[in-house]
Amino acid sequence: MVTGALVLALGVSAAEHSDRSVVKGSKAYELDSCVEPTPVMRKLHPTFIKHQRDITVHQGIRGAKHSLSGCVDCHAAKDAQGKYMPVNAPGQFCESCHEYAGVEIPCFSCHATTPTGRSGE
């Protein structure tokens, strides 16, 4: 029981700190929480995205809450010139954590890294 409470307390404090891992200048920075609670997102975001990609490609369901373009839309930060920075650029939201964990992000070999309709412009 005591251990449980301790784990819970640690979990909460970790979540509070980690909230600031969102990048300043992104929409996500202004929000309290992602589409799911932070600890859930941290652990399960690949699963969410992977499930939804199949639903989107094969069943045509768009705009559901676990969409990769939703991630990019919210987590891409603007630089001083007001231009979007790619989410997989060094120090940006996706890259900073994946770099630390040593996990590649294959999403962005195909998917756009900024929310603009036409990236690179």
Add this chain to the structure above:
Amino acid sequence: MSQKIDQERRQFVSVAGLAAAATAVAPGVFLLGGSAEAEPRTDPVTDKVRYGMLIDTTKCADGCSECVTGCEKENGLDLLRMPEGADPEEWDRQRPRWMRTVKVKDRLTGRVSTLPMMCQHCEYPPCVDVCPTGASFRRADGIVMVDRHICIGCRYCMMACPYKARSFIHENIDRQLSIAPRGKGCVESCNFCVHRVDNGESTTACQDACPHGAIVFGDLNDPNSEVSKALREKANTQLRADLKLNTGVRYRGI
């Protein structure tokens, strides 16, 4: 006891029947309202709809390629650049294209027609038959697509397609559109601007770009859709009808 079970079963069957009826109605309702409201799709696509297109080649002007330009802008193909050191001729031959213009000549009469050529969205697509991973698939609403998450880039589909509709991405790409993901090692082709369709829009980019009104897109299963009316009105044909693929794209005037 047995009577009680029967009752329950009957109740269940009737409820299931109602539910089935409700789902059968819902997509139809959605589709009717879809183009006006332009809301993203929330229900899975169904075979109540079959998307198709009519291209009136009698309206196509020689040398016009507005549809191709419109398609490439919409789907980010114009962002592609020739890799450094590549042979320009080879690039021109192999660069990804969803749509191209083709000139055909009747040898007997000498009549020349210009027409846009792309994925014909067959009912029985050869690309789907040969795909070893299931990446090449036909969506319930008739749109033939590549699920590039499971495409291994073997290019069997490119060999199988009688219309030469598919392209392969040979090099890494750093500029993509959110609506058109694209990357090295996968095959792709026209998908009837599926992002537009799924967001409730009723036209494709090529249709919007055509200055002559030669392209009509819509639901072939709906007798009142613009494309169905146009198809009924005047004679039209499938390309390589002898292959019995029942293409979703039809041509008039060839």
